[in-house]
Each structure stands twice: as structure tokens, then as C-alpha cells.
Amino acid sequence: MTASRTARERVRAELTREIADLARRQLATEGAGGLSLRAVAREMGMASSAVYRYFPSRDDLLTTLIIDGYNALGEAVEQAYAASPPGDFTGRWLTACHAVRDWALAHPHEYALLHGSPVPGYQAPQDTIAARVRDVTVFGRIVSEAWRAGAITPPAETITPPPSLAPDAANVRSVMPDVPDMPDDVIFRALTAWTALYGWVSFELFGQFNNTIEERRTAFEHSMRLTGELMGLTPDSRA
Amino acid sequence: MTASRTARERVRAELTREIADLARRQLATEGAGGLSLRAVAREMGMASSAVYRYFPSRDDLLTTLIIDGYNALGEAVEQAYAASPPGDFTGRWLTACHAVRDWALAHPHEYALLHGSPVPGYQAPQDTIAARVRDVTVFGRIVSEAWRAGAITPPAETITPPPSLAPDAANVRSVMPDVPDMPDDVIFRALTAWTALYGWVSFELFGQFNNTIEERRTAFEHSMRLTGELMGLTPDSRA
DNA sequence: GATCGTCAAGAGCGGTGCTCTCGATTTTTC
């Protein structure tokens, strides 16, 4: 039932995929604004109006590209997580950070679609939100595992978050499995590290480091070590 | 000479300003992609072709908007700096952070133009880079003043940056007045705090905190306190 | 007062997203 319905449905699924792939290639070369339904149709050898049989609007096409992008980024982070040694939490954190950065550098326009300014007239539908949590989940897993292993020790005289932030902390905690005892302080430290990660990648990709930071990869890793320290991760859990 | 040349030049300068203002208003309501030379011309009651006498292309108009945006943001940060008490460096850091966030929230589309994904076919010219450093300069001043006052004490067993990052650290140090003795470690801690600041604001503005972080301002301030700690700022320098 | 530079306006080019209609083809139903 899932493999083959009518021939028409099969060719429809095929064409839909083909259009999306072509659009993604066009996105990679031209950028988000250069995405043109007419150009896709031209490259596929069909009339521009025919494309609307598969994607009711340009925004719908954009939405699938965004969802695919979140999934690709999430998968990259998941694979990096799976390939990193379980005991070394700082290593896992750094590996995951590099996975985000590497993917962003390899797919700059797609990253811009996900974490850049929203596309002009485009309003992201709810569908995209579900796919968005995929990379977040991995980071949450890393932090929660480290916490349960006792590898997170925030500074003694820590800055305690105000009580009004408890609900938000609970929201963040919900993406971390089995850490009901994690203090809000650690939650917000992890959140801050997370924003620093994407802040760095966005800065690097959007050109804010031009003529200033040249040893990008090394500087990035060092910065992520600092954010690891901010989270309270012990520098090397194997030592 | 600066006040009045011929009447023609005066009216020309006036119209140029008027076009830019109208474009900025259109940018605020429609977003970067919705900026249309034709719409501006329509609203000014002139033919679309006439606008090209003042801005040779849409990208040129965008460039002036970007430069104006950087200046407005920089000025907001400068004013916040000027209004904050000189002795309290953590306070100055937080005030400057809030200035960035407040300005971004008040001018979301302009912020997106500055720190979001680059506009489709637009290539930022060198002119924009000069205006960009204005806010950075303020942050550099805060950090360097704190350092000279002895209010920055990074953790004892710190993560030292690799020697290959020394040139980049020197680049960053160049925006900080009179701190030749500031260690590269502190430089990169400040840089990381800076990326965390803009990472947070971008996340908040671009919708990544939806359904997760609701007490935005409080959470932001707490996060910035944490980045202040990361820099080594003593929690309250007046105590 | 004639000349020259500047200006607004109009027409037009090629491009865009999107809609509608029409004929052809495939699937479903009887």
C-alpha cells in the first residue's frame, strides 16, 4: 500500500520529489530569494502553471525545503552524536557543535533559510516547528546525560535565575530526558551555550567575522569550549 | 558651503532623504523583500523611473538603509553606555545588551537586514563595514575599561586559546582602547559573550523561542549575566 | 536671451507569482 498505488500516484510522488530537489539545487546556487517556480518549471521542461499542480504556492515549496533542511541538519547532528565516544561529554558537545557548523558551511543558503531572517512574505507554518526540535533534542540528550553522570558542576557561587523563569526552564527541561532534578541554573546555562553556538555560526556565515576572525574553525572550537565551561561541563570527563 | 549650494542641490538632498525615509517605513511594514522602488515612487507621487535619478539601483537604496541601520543601532548602544554609571561594569554590560535587544525589538526588519540572512541578490559593499563597528566599539570600550579597572578575573584554571589564534585576538584587541596586556583568553571570552548576545537576539526575533521561552526579557538578562560571568566580570563591581 | 545640464514622465523589456480555461489522459465506476 505504501509502495505502489496507481501509476499516476507514483509518477506524481516522483515529480514532486524532483521539483523539490531542483528547487533545493536552485536554492544552493541562487539563495532563498532566487528561488523561482518558473525557473524550476523551465528546467524541468514543463509549463510554469503545471508546477502548481504539485505545490500550490511558492511558499509551500519553501516550507518543504525548510522542513527538509531541519531534518538534514538534525540528522547531521544525530550522526555526530552517534559517532562520538559516550563517556566524554565535552567531546560530545564539541562534536555536535562542529556538526552544526560543518553542515551550515556546506549548506549556507539552507542554513540561512532556517536561522536567518524570515523570507519576505513568507510565514512559517506549524509544520516546520516539529522538524526544528531535532537538533535541539540531541543537545538536550548530551546535557542530560552529562548531568546524570555528574559531569556538570556549575560554579559554587552561581547566579541563580529569578523564580519567574521557572516555567520557561520547565519547557526547556522537557526536551531533556529524565532530568527532573536539574536546577534551573543549569538549564539556562545550557540555553545560553546553545544560543552562543548558533550565534557564532550565524556570525561566521553572514560575514560578521570578515577581516577579524580568520582561524575560524580553531576559534569556533575554543569558543565552544568556553561555552562548555559555562554550562559547567568538566573540561575532560575522561581525565 | 555645507548648508546651501544651489536650490537644485538642496531639493535634491531633500528628495533623497525623503525617498530613504519612505523606503525605511516600507521596510518596517513589509520587510526587506517587500522593498519596492515602484511602491516608493507611487507613494511619493512620482514616476518609478524618476527614483533612479536618486538611487541608481534598488541595491544602492538598500545599502543606505543598512548603513543607517548600523548607525541607529550603534547610536542606541552608545546612548545606553553614556547613561550607565561608570563604575559598574556588569551594569554597563547588561545595559548595552538591553540596548541591542530593545532596538532590535523596536526595529525587527532593520535588525534582520543587519544580522539576518543576506538579501537575495544583494552583495554588501565595503561602505557597510565601516558603520558596522559602531556597536562593537562600545562593547570593546566596556570590556577594556573593566579590564583596566581590574574588574575582570577569568577562572583560575582557564582554557587557554591555542597560539594560532593570536592574530585573531590581536584583531579583536584593536577595537579595545589601551589594553595591550589583555590576555587572549579574555579576548575570546568577550568575543564569545558577544556572539551569545546576538545569538540570543536573533533567536528571539526569528521565532526560535516560540512556545519555549516566554519571559523573554528576564531570561535574556539572566543569560547575559551568565555571559558576563563567562567574561570574568565580577557580579557587581560596586559591592 | 540662448545654451547646457538636470529632471520627471512615459513606454517598453524581460522577469516574477499566480489564476483560469481547455483539451488530453488516466482512473474509477457502472
Next chain:
DNA sequence: GAAAAATCGAGAGCACCGCTCTTGACGATC
């Protein structure tokens, strides 16, 4: 197997865009 229904591609067309070129009128200058 034939008729009915659903689907599809193509074409024309709408309103918009950035941008160019030409034309005619206005203002400043000698």
C-alpha cells in the same frame, strides 16, 4: 468494456517587479 469522474499539462493572461531608453520641459549659467 464503455461511460463518468478525476487528474494533468499547456497556454494565455493578470498585476507586479527592477531597470533602461527616449522625450520634452524646466532651471541654472554664461
